[in-house]
Amino acid sequence: MGGHLTQQIRSAASALAAAAAILAGAAGAVVPAQAQAQTLKAVKERGALVCGVSEGLLGFSAKDAKGEWSGFDVDFCRALAAAIFNDPSKVRFVPLNAEQRFAALQSGAIDILSRNSTWTMAREVELKLIFPAVTYYDGQGFLVRRSMPVQSSLELDGAKVCVQKGTTSAQNVADYFHANSMKFDLVTTSSAADAVKAYDANRCTVLTSDVSQLYAQRLTLAKPDEHMILPDVISKEPLGPAVRQGDEQWALIAKWTHFAMLNAEELGVSSKTIEQALKSEKPAIKRLIGTDGKLGEKIGLSADWVVRIMRAVGNYGESFDRNVGAGSKLAIPRGLNHLWTSGGIQYAPPL
């Protein structure tokens, strides 16, 4: 009985608290609206976007000898700068290691993190972040010798697998082999580079890591052409940009920048076709590039924000191909990152 009463008191108290919260929210309606636009406003006042990237990851973010940043993650910030300033060079890139990256975002040192980071619930709720979109679906895969008669990771029974010690990759591979009734030997190494060396020295038949990393590691092997990455992926690593909670406008800008680049690809709008697209009579194209409606202005940008992105960076497929895809050294197939209409799972809501 006592417990029941306590429960009633508790629920009454929480109802009161909720009511108070609603009242407070209503009274302070002006304040959140102001707070919401703070990042874009700060970026505009500063005259540049501050973008956190990795310290150097082939295809994703790298600085050349002239100090120019390029890569898939870099392009995302270039696209934002193009949308905001009509100038993709108005970005200050801040290289961050894995430990620094979220703290830099929380402290306000950067406006956005675009650094091959996996979207998880823990990161959103514990670090008070939002991952507005998945720009790159990565996942753990397997690299094998072409001479090995294998087409699927289900044919890896009895394999000797090289993997870095203490990583989720090591756990995933054990789970995967057990779940599929396959025997395996694990050859663990203290670093990722050592795992590659061990594989190249024939100490194992299979190298496992995230697929994007395997493609980069393949290039460091003595004879890259003699190795291939199997098309299977055994874990989920949805990578994307992250922003702070509490600024919905900024999160919307990041989210729709990605979706606009995807929709552009789906509609055939690219850096090469944008002039033609400006004359298009197709409603979906007109909405996208702002020749009909001014959706961009509703998120604090210009009506022609997507035109700016196309001219500076291009659509999603162009950025993918140039940095990590068929047009790059990495030559990663689109795979999961293909449009939903072309064999992948990249799917953008319409404008």
Place this chain on the structure above:
Amino acid sequence: MAWIRPTTGIALLLAAAVVWWTAPAAAQFRRQAPPETMQIEEQPGYEPSAEEEHLPAGYRRQLVFFRTTEAPGTIIVHTSERFLYLVQGNNRALRYGIGVGREGFQWQGLVKISRKAEWPDWTPPPEMIARQPYLPRFMAGGPGNPLGARALYLGQTVYRIHGTNQPQTIGQAVSSGCFRLVNPDVIDLYNRVPVGTRVVVKQAPEM
């Protein structure tokens, strides 16, 4: 780059210079964009080396992840991305790098392979003769033939999936031709697909 004709090379340089001059910031981030079309003429009699036929990694034949509702054994040609997929089922496909016609095949939809041929003969169409008058009117099949090692005829159309003696055109839109693969790839594909195979052709969306 060696295969780009000098005049085209100069034109590209000029174009690049103009872009650089007018929009330095934007130009820097577009440097690796593949050329939209390739000005290259047929080279009957030219026999590519095995080295030339070994494509850059991005266009090499490989098994890839590929979701589709089409049945295994179906060929799907994505002209704008310069790839041909042979559906394998279980979310995968064999992917081949292709070259596509710049103006040739604008049609999209479903056709079936109506005929298969080894080392097809070549009869350049009148438009091609008009453009390149020195071309032979007929050339018997063989290693130097522009149609390459195999041809798969698409329905009742004049178009086909064929080989090539110009491996450098893979990944490009060239001034003539249908869907071309390097000879080792077209032989591989030929051996995997029978007459009657469904071919789905997808084009870039219209503006």
